Amino acid sequence: MTTEHGDAAERGPAHGRDPAEGHAPADGRSPADSRDPAAQPEADGTPVGRRLVLGTLALGALGVAAAPPLQRGLERFLGAASDKDPTGLTQLLPNGGGFRYYSVAASVPRKSATSYRLTVTGLVDRPATYTLAQLRARPQTRLVRDVQCVTGWRVPDTPFEGVRLSRILDAAGVRPTARAVRFTCFDGTYSESLTLEQARRSDVLVALRMQDKDLNHAHGGPVRLYVAPMYFYKSAKWLSGIELTDKVEPGYWERRGYDVDAWVGRSNGRSDDPTA
Amino acid sequence: MRRFSRGERWVHRGTAWLMIVCVVSAACLYVPQLAELVGRRALVVDVHKWSGLLLPLPFLLGLASRAFRADLRLLNRYGAHDRRWLSAVRRRDPRAKTRWAGKFNAGQKVFAAWVGGAVLVMLGTGLVMWRTDLFPLLWRTSSTFVHDWLALALGLVLLGHIGLALRDPEARRGMRTGSVDPGWAEREHPLWRR
Known part of the structure; x- marks a missing residue:
C-alpha cells in the first residue's frame, strides 16, 4: 500500500512500526485499541479542505469557459440517447432531449x-x-x-x-x-x-x-x-x-430582457444553428 | 457528551431550510410534471433566486461563533488518519474506516468542502443568469449549463448526506440537541480529542 509508506514517512523514523494498520480488520481488536498515539492533533495537518473548496470553484469556472463545446457534444449524445430511451429518464437530464414545460x-x-x-x-x-x-x-x-x-x-x-x-x-x-x-x-x-x-x-x-x-x-x-x-x-x-x-x-x-427579433443563432447572444 | 454548540446547530438548521426551499423551487422550475403542477414561473424564479442568494448567510453569521470557527478548522485540516480513512473506503473496509475518524471523518470533511465550493459556483453562475444586465449573454448560456449539471450533482450528494443521516440516529441527535452518547463517539469518532 503506497499510502502506508507515505504515512510512515510522514510520522518519521520513530514510528516505523504500525501495529494497527493493514491486518487490523481481521484481528478483532476494538476500535479504541487502534487509536494511533502518534496521530497528529486534529487541528493540525494539511489544509486540504480549503484546497477542495478552491478546486471546486476553479472547476466551475473552467466549466463555464468550456461550456459551448461541452454542451454541443452532450446535446448530440443525449439527443441520440433519448430517442432510444424507453424509460424517459434522459428527459430529466439537463438538455436531455425533449420539451420543457414553461408557464x-x-x-x-x-x-x-x-x-x-x-x-x-x-x-x-x-x-x-x-x-x-x-x-x-x-x-x-x-x-x-x-x-x-x-x-x-x-x-x-x-x-x-x-x-x-x-x-x-x-x-x-x-x-x-x-x-x-x-x-x-x-x-x-x-x-x-x-x-x-x-x-x-x-x-x-x-x-x-x-x-x-x-x-x-x-x-x-x-x-x-x-x-x-x-x-x-x-x-x-x-x-x-x-x-x-x-x-x-x-x-x-x-x-x-429577451430580444423581440428572436432569430435562432442571430439573437439573444446565442450562436445556435438556424432552425429554418 | 457535547458535540455541537447552539450556534452551530442554528447554522446547520438555517442552511438546511434555505437549501430545501432552493432545491424544491429548482425542481418546480426544472421537472416538467412539477412545473406543470405549479406554474407561476416568475414567482418560483423569485423564491429560488432569493433562497439561493441567502444560502451563505447562516455560514457567515456562524463565523461569529468560536465553536463554529474551531470546527471549520477541524474540517479544513487533513491528517494522516484521514488518508487512511479514505483508503479504507476505497478498500470497502467498514471496520478500518471507523478507526481513523476524528471529530469529523474524512468523508464529512470532503462533503463539507465540496458542498461549500459547489454552493459558491451555483451562486456565481446563478448571479450571471439573474443579472443579464451586468454580464454578457453568452456567459448566461455557459453558466446555465454549469448550473444545471452541478445542480444534478449537488442534488445527488445531498441525498447521500440525508441518507447517511437517516441511517445514524445518534448523529442526528448530535445535530438536533448538541449532545451525543459517549459510546457512539468512541465508536464512530475514536480520534476526536475531547
Missing part, C-alpha cells in the same frame, strides 16, 4: 374543441372569430424543423401542422396602417409579437398539431403559435388572440 401563469384554463375561440382584431377590415373546427377546415401546412429554446435545449425534426398565419391575415384584410401583429393567450398573462413582414413568412403557423398528434394542453393546445425560424418563446402557447397594431409591442419575456 408564466398560476394556472391555465383548459379549452376544448367546443369552448376554444381565436379572435382576429385590430387594424383589419374584417375582424373574425374562429372555432377549432373552422381552423381545421382551412388548408393545413406541415413543417418539420428543429425546435430551439433560448435556455439551450433543442428538439430535432419536430413536425408542426396548422394554418399559415399569412392566410388568416389575408382573410381578415390587413389595413395599410398595420405594421405589426400582437398575440395574446388564454393563460391570461403571456403575449408575443412579430412585425407584419415576419408574420407573413410561410414558416409561421397557427399550429393545431405537433409531432403528428393534436396539440395537448401541456404543449399549448388546442392551438399555439409556431414561428419556425425563431427561439421557441416566440411560439406562444394557448393562442387566443391575433391583433394587428401599428407598431411592435414587446411580449412577456421581451419586457424582461
Whole structure:
C-alpha cells in the first residue's frame, strides 16, 4: 500500500512500526485499541479542505469557459440517447432531449374543441372569430424543423401542422396602417409579437398539431403559435388572440430582457444553428 | 457528551431550510410534471433566486461563533488518519474506516468542502443568469449549463448526506440537541480529542 509508506514517512523514523494498520480488520481488536498515539492533533495537518473548496470553484469556472463545446457534444449524445430511451429518464437530464414545460401563469384554463375561440382584431377590415373546427377546415401546412429554446435545449425534426398565419391575415384584410401583429393567450398573462413582414413568412403557423398528434394542453393546445425560424418563446402557447397594431409591442419575456427579433443563432447572444 | 454548540446547530438548521426551499423551487422550475403542477414561473424564479442568494448567510453569521470557527478548522485540516480513512473506503473496509475518524471523518470533511465550493459556483453562475444586465449573454448560456449539471450533482450528494443521516440516529441527535452518547463517539469518532 503506497499510502502506508507515505504515512510512515510522514510520522518519521520513530514510528516505523504500525501495529494497527493493514491486518487490523481481521484481528478483532476494538476500535479504541487502534487509536494511533502518534496521530497528529486534529487541528493540525494539511489544509486540504480549503484546497477542495478552491478546486471546486476553479472547476466551475473552467466549466463555464468550456461550456459551448461541452454542451454541443452532450446535446448530440443525449439527443441520440433519448430517442432510444424507453424509460424517459434522459428527459430529466439537463438538455436531455425533449420539451420543457414553461408557464408564466398560476394556472391555465383548459379549452376544448367546443369552448376554444381565436379572435382576429385590430387594424383589419374584417375582424373574425374562429372555432377549432373552422381552423381545421382551412388548408393545413406541415413543417418539420428543429425546435430551439433560448435556455439551450433543442428538439430535432419536430413536425408542426396548422394554418399559415399569412392566410388568416389575408382573410381578415390587413389595413395599410398595420405594421405589426400582437398575440395574446388564454393563460391570461403571456403575449408575443412579430412585425407584419415576419408574420407573413410561410414558416409561421397557427399550429393545431405537433409531432403528428393534436396539440395537448401541456404543449399549448388546442392551438399555439409556431414561428419556425425563431427561439421557441416566440411560439406562444394557448393562442387566443391575433391583433394587428401599428407598431411592435414587446411580449412577456421581451419586457424582461429577451430580444423581440428572436432569430435562432442571430439573437439573444446565442450562436445556435438556424432552425429554418 | 457535547458535540455541537447552539450556534452551530442554528447554522446547520438555517442552511438546511434555505437549501430545501432552493432545491424544491429548482425542481418546480426544472421537472416538467412539477412545473406543470405549479406554474407561476416568475414567482418560483423569485423564491429560488432569493433562497439561493441567502444560502451563505447562516455560514457567515456562524463565523461569529468560536465553536463554529474551531470546527471549520477541524474540517479544513487533513491528517494522516484521514488518508487512511479514505483508503479504507476505497478498500470497502467498514471496520478500518471507523478507526481513523476524528471529530469529523474524512468523508464529512470532503462533503463539507465540496458542498461549500459547489454552493459558491451555483451562486456565481446563478448571479450571471439573474443579472443579464451586468454580464454578457453568452456567459448566461455557459453558466446555465454549469448550473444545471452541478445542480444534478449537488442534488445527488445531498441525498447521500440525508441518507447517511437517516441511517445514524445518534448523529442526528448530535445535530438536533448538541449532545451525543459517549459510546457512539468512541465508536464512530475514536480520534476526536475531547
